[in-house]
Amino acid sequence: MSVLMAQQDIRTHTIAVLVDNEAGVLARVIGLFSGRGYNIESLTVAEVDAAEHLSRITLVTSGTPMVIEQIKAQLGRLVPVRKVSDLTVEGPSVSRELALIKVVGGGEKRIESLRIADIFRANVVDSSHDSFVFEIVGKTEKLDAFIKLMEPLGLAEISRTGVAAIARGNTAL
Amino acid sequence: MSETQLNGAEIILKALADQGVEVVFGYPGGAVLPIYDALFKQNRIRHVLVRHEQGAVHMAEGYARSTGKVGVVLVTSGPGATNAVTGLTDALMDSIPIVCLTGQVPTHLIGNDAFQEADTTGITRQCTKHNYLVKEPDRLARTIHEAFVVAGTGRPGPVVIDLPKDILMGKAPYVPAARVKHRSYKPQLKGDIKQIEQAVELMGKAERPIFYIGGGVVNSGPDAAKLLTSFVRSTGFPITSTLMGLGAYPASDQQFLGMLGMHGTYEANLAMHGCDLMICIGARFDDRVTGRLDAFAPNSKKIHVDIDPSSINKNVPVDIGIVGDVAHVIEDMIRVWKAKQVRPAQKALAAWWGQIDQWKGRNSLAYKATDTIIKPQYAIQRLYEATKDRDTYITTEVGQHQMWAAQFYKFEEPNRWMTSGGLGTMGYGFPSALGVQVAHPESLVIDIAGEASFMMNLQEMGTATQYNLPVKVFILNNQYMGMVRQWQELLHGSRYSESYCEALPDFVKLADSFGWMGLTVDKPANLDDAIRAMIESDKPVLLDVHVDPSENCYPMIPSGAAHNEMLMNSEDTAGTQVSDQGMMLV
Numbered sequence: 001m002s003v004l005m006a007q008q009d010i011r012t013h014t015i016a017v018l019v020d021n022e023a024g025v026l027a028r029v030i031g032l033f034s035g036r037g038y039n040i041e042s043l044t045v046a047e048v049d050a051a052e053h054l055s056r057i058t059l060v061t062s063g064t065p066m067v068i069e070q071i072k073a074q075l076g077r078l079v080p081v082r083k084v085s086d087l088t089v090e091g092p093s094v095s096r097e098l099a100l101i102k103v104v105g106g107g108e109k110r111i112e113s114l115r116i117a118d119i120f121r122a123n124v125v126d127s128s129h130d131s132f133v134f135e136i137v138g139k140t141e142k143l144d145a146f147i148k149l150m151e152p153l154g155l156a157e158i159s160r161t162g163v164a165a166i167a168r169g170n171t172a173l
Numbered sequence: 174m175s176e177t178q179l180n181g182a183e184i185i186l187k188a189l190a191d192q193g194v195e196v197v198f199g200y201p202g203g204a205v206l207p208i209y210d211a212l213f214k215q216n217r218i219r220h221v222l223v224r225h226e227q228g229a230v231h232m233a234e235g236y237a238r239s240t241g242k243v244g245v246v247l248v249t250s251g252p253g254a255t256n257a258v259t260g261l262t263d264a265l266m267d268s269i270p271i272v273c274l275t276g277q278v279p280t281h282l283i284g285n286d287a288f289q290e291a292d293t294t295g296i297t298r299q300c301t302k303h304n305y306l307v308k309e310p311d312r313l314a315r316t317i318h319e320a321f322v323v324a325g326t327g328r329p330g331p332v333v334i335d336l337p338k339d340i341l342m343g344k345a346p347y348v349p350a351a352r353v354k355h356r357s358y359k360p361q362l363k364g365d366i367k368q369i370e371q372a373v374e375l376m377g378k379a380e381r382p383i384f385y386i387g388g389g390v391v392n393s394g395p396d397a398a399k400l401l402t403s404f405v406r407s408t409g410f411p412i413t414s415t416l417m418g419l420g421a422y423p424a425s426d427q428q429f430l431g432m433l434g435m436h437g438t439y440e441a442n443l444a445m446h447g448c449d450l451m452i453c454i455g456a457r458f459d460d461r462v463t464g465r466l467d468a469f470a471p472n473s474k475k476i477h478v479d480i481d482p483s484s485i486n487k488n489v490p491v492d493i494g495i496v497g498d499v500a501h502v503i504e505d506m507i508r509v510w511k512a513k514q515v516r517p518a519q520k521a522l523a524a525w526w527g528q529i530d531q532w533k534g535r536n537s538l539a540y541k542a543t544d545t546i547i548k549p550q551y552a553i554q555r556l557y558e559a560t561k562d563r564d565t566y567i568t569t570e571v572g573q574h575q576m577w578a579a580q581f582y583k584f585e586e587p588n589r590w591m592t593s594g595g596l597g598t599m600g601y602g603f604p605s606a607l608g609v610q611v612a613h614p615e616s617l618v619i620d621i622a623g624e625a626s627f628m629m630n631l632q633e634m635g636t637a638t639q640y641n642l643p644v645k646v647f648i649l650n651n652q653y654m655g656m657v658r659q660w661q662e663l664l665h666g667s668r669y670s671e672s673y674c675e676a677l678p679d680f681v682k683l684a685d686s687f688g689w690m691g692l693t694v695d696k697p698a699n700l701d702d703a704i705r706a707m708i709e710s711d712k713p714v715l716l717d718v719h720v721d722p723s724e725n726c727y728p729m730i731p732s733g734a735a736h737n738e739m740l741m742n743s744e745d746t747a748g749t750q751v752s753d754q755g756m757m758l759v
Contacts (some may be wrong), residue, residue, distance in 0.1 A: 020356055023306060024294060035299050066486055073483035079303040079323055082357040 012041065012062045013088040014095055014165045015072065018173055020080040021047050021055040028078050029057060038063065038071055042097075042140070042162035054082070056173075060140075060163050085173050087165050095165035099143045104131045105154030113153040120146045131156070176346035181310050181336070182211035184347055185274065188317040190217050191350050194245050196236065196611055197221070198229040202249025203289060204276025207341040221611060221640055224632035226253050228604035230260020230331075231630070234269045235608030238591045239566055241394060243270040243325045244608065250276040251289030254335075255296065259598060261331045262300040266595025267417060268392055270329035272320050273301075279339040280308055293335045302330030307337070310345035318353040327360030328481040329392055360480060364497030364505060372452070372476045372493050373509045379450035380521035381528075382410045385433065385462075388417030388594070389455020389479060391587040393499035398422070398587045400503040401454065407510065408517055411529055413441035415456050417594040420584030430529065431538075434462040435730050436576040439537035439739060442728075444529055445470050446736035453477045455499045458488040459595070460758070468735030478502045537728045537741060538580050547697050549574060549649045549720040553581040553621065556647060559704045564616045566609045568592065570602040570626030573655035573726045578621040600629030603646060607633060610642040617645070617708060624650040624717075625674055634687040637713040645707050646715045651722040652677060659725045664732075664751055680717040688712075695719035732758040 019025050026045055033040050042060040047053070061071060068086070075084045087093040101122075103113045110130070117124065117134050120142065126133035136146055140163060147158060167173070179187065185208055189197070196219040201209045212220055223229040226248045233244025248257050254275040264271045278287040294306045303323050305316050316334055324332040376382060384405055390397050398421045405412050405428060412422055413433040422429055431438035433445055442464075445451065451473045456462070458477075463469045466488065475491040477484075478499060485494035495502055540550045553574075567582055568591040569575040575592055584590050591609060593601035606620040620627075627648055637644055657672040684691025690712045694703035700718070707714045728739045733755025 023308075024298065024304075027295070028298060031299050066490060070483060070487055073481075073485070073487075077328075077481060077483055079355075079358050 009064050010062055011065075011068070011088070012060060013068050013086055014093065014163060015059045015061065015075070016085045016087055016165060016173055017057040017059065017075055017081060018083040019055050019057060019078075020082065021053040022080055025055065025080045026057070028080070029059075029075065032074055032078065033061070036070075036074065038067065044162040044164050058163055058165050083173055085167070087167055090167065092168040093165050094168060095139060095163050096137055097140050097143055097161055097163050098135065098137045099147070099158060099160040100125070101134045101136065101147060101150060101155065102131060102157040103134065103150050103154045104156040106130050109153045113150060116146070116149050116153075122146060178344040179347055180207070180211075181313055181341040181343050181345070182207040184310070184313045184345060185317060185336070185341070186211050186215060186218060187347055188314050188350070189245065192318070192321045193242070194218055197245045197247050198223055198232040198236070198608065199247030200226055200229060200249065200253060202253050202276060204250035204278060204338050205247060205253075205274075205336070205341070207338065208247060208274070208276075208336075220247075221607075221636065223604070224635050225630065226256035227260050227600070228607075228630050228633045228636065230257050230264065230271065230273065231598075231601050231604035232608030232611070233271050233273075234260065234264055234267075234601075235568060235591050235605030236612045237269050237271060237608075238391075238605075239588050239609040240612045241588065243272055243321055246271060246273040248273065248275055249289065250278055250293070251291045253289075254291055254293040258296060258300060259596075261297055261333065263593055263596040263598045263601060264331040265300050265302065267593065268329050268388060269331070270324040271331035272317075272324050273331060273333045275333055275335050277306070277335045277337040280337045281339070283337065293333065297333045300331070301333050302328075304333035304335065306335040307340050310340055310343035313340060313345060314348040315353050318348070318350040319355055321350075322353075322355060323358060327358075328389075360498075361496050362480075362498040362501045364478065364495040364502035366505060368493050368495045369502060369505045370509050372495065373506055373513060373515060375450055375474055375476065375493070376408060376410075376452065376510070377513070377515040377517060379410075380518050381448045381525045382408070382450040382452065382517075382522075383444050383448040384410055384412035385415075385445065385451055385453045385456055386412065386418045386421055387415040387454070387456025390418055390421035390499050391455075393455065393480075395587060397455075397498075397500035397503065400500055400507065402426075404503055404507050404510070407507075409522060410452075410517070411444055411526070413437070413445065415459070415462055415594070416579055416592060418456060419579060420587045420590045423585045424583035425585060430533075432579050434459075435464070436580065436726055436728065438580075439535045439728055439741070440529055440532035442730065442736040442739060443532045447528070448473045451475045453491070454503070455479060457484045460488070463488065464730045464738075465733055465735045468737075470736070535741070537739075540724070542697075544697050546721045547695065547700055547718060549577050549651070549724055550581055551697065552647075552649055552700060552718050552720060553577050555700050556619070556621070556704055557582045559701065559708060560617060560619065563708075564613075565589065566591070566606075566613060566616055566618045568602040568606040568609060568618070568620045570620070570622045571597045571599045572623045572626060573651075573659065573724075574621055574623045574649040576656075576726045577649070582621070599626040601626075603627055603630050603644075604633045604636075606644045606646075607636055607642050610644050611640070619645045619647050622646055622648045623655060624648050624652065624677060624680075625654045628674075631683070634683075634689065634713070638688045643711055643713050645713070647707070648680065648715065648717050649720045650677070650680075650717050651720050651724070653722055656726070662725065664756060680715055684715040690714045691717070693717040693719065731755060
């Protein structure tokens with residue numbers, strides 16, 4: 001029964017983790033995921049409270065409900081972890097990702113890339129005679145769609161931040 | 174400056190003393206010399222000099238598991254730390270509280286591939302509950318106090334503190350333990366009372382219930398075992414235990430079905446398979462216990478009590494998962510049970526016991542005794558009879574002898590049984606026995622060993638001699654890595670690839686060379702005398718028992734099989750086809 005269950009119902013979850021910003025804390029989280037065979041689809045981390053030395057890690061992972069519960073419990077028992085919140089199930093949330101995308105080329109393709117960037121509200125943050133660097137902010141799907149459209153237009157390099165996410169409404173982690 | 178400044182090494186010893194540490198198991202080296210110098214200048218804390226750092230950690234494990242205290246290890250940088258890794262992993266898997274101090278090259282050399290440098294916090298991150306690298310002398314006392322809290326509370330485990338040499342020489346004021354509060358670490362002790370009420374309600378309705386307990390009961394402390402025993406008796410339910418839980422419930426009690434799992438009793442495994450309510454307390458549904466997961470206790474509701482939330486629903490989904498300390502939760506269960514005046518379903522329970530007694534009738538631990546050759550099971554039975562009325566502690570190595578010890582030695586109380594369950598570390602039992610003997614100098618401490626396992630850490634014989642630790646090593650010598658040979662017989666057409674130990678030493682001469690007493694026995698008729706001589710000696714003794722080299726450990730759930738698909742003896746094995754999936758399992 002559980003073997004069957006393990007193959008069904010795999011969903012993507014965004015998990016916010018508040019941690020003490022001490023040496024090795026990120027290695028602990030990443031080591032937990034690799035050691036136990038969990039997926040990391042995206043991971044962002046930065047200090048969010050300098051006075052309290054707190055960092056926030058936003059993880060996007062996927063798994064069955066049982067695996068997701070395991071991931072949260074395993075994260076929760078790391079000593080420097082203060083809070084674990086599953087933004088996917090604990091009410092509505094907003095998530096954003098930023099990407100810098102370099103498109104190289106000239107002629108029609110160059111003009112077309114600029115036109116699509118305009119539609120996607122991507123900004124040009126660097127330009128040369130034969131290249132653009134676009135900056136785009138949005139949900140992961142929007143970035144994916146934009147990148148796909150840039151592929152035939154001279155897509156040369158992508159730098160993505162990974163997802164940052166936060167719950168809607170007046171509650172705080 | 175208002176506060177007295179101490180150097181780092183002095184701070185460490187003061188902090189250890191404040192934590193109630195009596196003994197440290199260690200081995201010196203360049204990076205920890207300042208600590209050894211500070212040790213030399215005081216007489217509050219004893220140091221036991223080991224012969225290999227792995228031995229130090231196992232000694233600390235034996236010390237911890239037999240006392241309930243945190244075991245302390247001190248090793249140098251580089252190889253000192255890497256040699257400790259197996260012991261640390263063992264302690265992590267079996268939830269044993271250890272604080273391991275490792276030396277490190279001075280902070281300005283970290284990352285330079287300095288002499289005897291290893292990235293100790295990097296290497297031990299996955300095999301400790303937590304680890305620290307101390308980079309300021311000011312953090313030292315605080316870190317040590319915090320480490321003891323992390324190691325010893327919640328689900329216990331090993332904690333490493335990596336100590337660069339300049340930190341040991343640097344000066345700082347001392348911070349007492351009472352002033353240290355951890356920011357995020359707060360294990361949950363009390364269980365959710367609503368869930369406990371639901372659990373008790375299920376117990377009142379159950380027709381075929383079973384308690385399945387594990388090492389968490391032992392770790393929760395002696396009160397937990399007492400509360401559990403009284404609660405189980407008031408329910409009248411059958412109870413089985415994992416390898417790690419043995420002794421938490423008295424083995425001689427009528428309700429006890431023996432150990433469950435791969436080499437558990439027929440009645441314990443079939444009762445697990447047929448139960449309608451499983452009450453799992455401080456165990457973790459390990460693969461040695463569950464067998465094939467999709468056929469594990471298929472028609473049961475499951476209650477799981479564990480202090481570690483990540484143990485709940487990890488391998489087996491349960492109906493009620495209660496996060497909390499075993500003693501606290503059982504205390505509440507007893508209260509609710511009494512308050513609600515729960516009466517178990519007596520008629521159904523009587524029928525259930527009728528069924529269990531039938532299974533017991535199979536006498537699954539039976540073996541064919543002879544008077545020409547010593548059967549290993551017989552050896553343990555005789556050892557048990559000779560030592561059961563004494564103040565005895567038993568440790569084991571890993572393999573067939575370990576399973577026979579678990580099957581045939583009956584433990585009546587917790588903390589008397591030290592074995593490597595999760596990691597399965599050959600070489601664990603002997604140093605562990607030394608740690609137990611350090612903690613209980615007047616008690617009888619016996620390592621039930623196989624010759625192959627004993628050879629993995631026999632250098633600690635020197636430690637026993639140096640500190641006058643009169644441990645007894647009871648070797649069931651079959652000249653094979655018995656469990657490997659058994660699996661080769663079962664799974665690989667009896668091709669005994671590299672499982673025969675050629676060139677074993679003369680164990681009597683070996684014992685002699687370390688100043689021990691060495692004995693050997695190969696006839697059943699002489700066994701009792703040999704055991705008596707071993708017990709009565711006030712020296713460390715190595716008793717080399719030559720046992721039947723072909724004996725296998727039964728009953729057995731073969732890999733990939735379910736609880737109700739047990740092999741009872743070697744005749745049973747003949748027609749067995751282990752599935753391809755089973756072949757892949759360890």
